Amino acid sequence: MSAFALAVSAGATYVETDVHATRDGIAVISHDPDLTRLTGRDQRLLDLDLSDVRAVRLDGEHEIPTLDEALDAFPETRFNIDLKSDEAVAPAVRAIARVRATDRVLITSFDHRRRRRAVRALPGVATSASSRGIAAAMAAGLVPFPRLRRSLVRRALVGCGAVQVPERKGPVRIVTSARVAEWAALGVETHVWTVNDPTDMARLLAVGVHGIVTDRADLALEEVRRHIG
Structure with a gap:
């Protein structure tokens, strides 16, 4: 969230982020599928509930935000969202719909079928x-x-x-x-x-x-x- 804030304060109107899912089906902001590189903990996000993820601190202070928290915190900012796993599709769709952010996100994924699933669930979304x-x-x-x-x-x-x-x-x-x-x-x-x-x-x-x-x-x-x- 601090990185987003710094970019927006510098004048950025677009930010890019990656999304994974937790075990209990919540879309969270993360490039990596696990916590190894950033925390040294050999745990997949998909094996953790949101309550477990909320206890994690990056660099000793930063929380891993959910997608809807990030969208809600920057209501004037457009988000480029890369869906990193099949499991992230439905949670990301729910988060985007919940915050009513369809008109200010672009959905992408390296995987064609994954991207199409999300696009079909969010009529009119950019991709x-x-x-x-x-x-x-x-x-x-x-x-x-x-x-x-x-x-x-x-x-x-x-x-x-x-x-x-x-x-x-x-x-x-x-x-x-x-x-x-x-x-x-x-x-x-x-x-x-x-x-x-x-x-x-x-x-x-x-x-x-x-x-x-x-x-x-x-x-x-x-x-x-x-x-x-």
């Missing part, structure tokens, strides 16, 4: 492409016939308002000016993760990307302001 859709869109982008290429890319990204990707995956460069422009022509934004170097941020903004996922909202906001003049 970004899963790995399958991104791969299909990139493959379609290689088709040499423009009309067919656009049709295939549109089909691969149907229903998605964004593509959220790393700049590169191994030797493959995903984010190029041509690809960003092609997706944008179909109404699909390109968001790049995770970018913490201002030089990289400036270069990606020049390429035309619409969003940068970063641990350094302060630096990113400076670059965005500089870019838009």
Whole structure:
């Protein structure tokens, strides 16, 4: 919650987070499925009830918040939510509905079926492409016939308002000016993760990307302001 607060105080209107579920079916904010890296405790969140999770302190002071607590605490902020497990789908849907935040969240997941389950349960919610859709869109982008290429890319990204990707995956460069422009022509934004170097941020903004996922909202906001003049 402190990280969200710092980002919002710096001027961020969007934040990104990951969600897992507890044993008793509550959506909690966490990138990792377990507590090993952050606390040294070899316990999965899915094996703990919310009461157990509330007793955990990160860095000796920070609680792990529930999704609805985070949404409720920042009512003017838009949330990009990555569903990290199948078990997190229903609890996340309930939390979003409870806070009436459907119109200010974007739902995503690497897993296509998981993402689709959540999207179907939240009519009108924004969503970004899963790995399958991104791969299909990139493959379609290689088709040499423009009309067919656009049709295939549109089909691969149907229903998605964004593509959220790393700049590169191994030797493959995903984010190029041509690809960003092609997706944008179909109404699909390109968001790049995770970018913490201002030089990289400036270069990606020049390429035309619409969003940068970063641990350094302060630096990113400076670059965005500089870019838009």
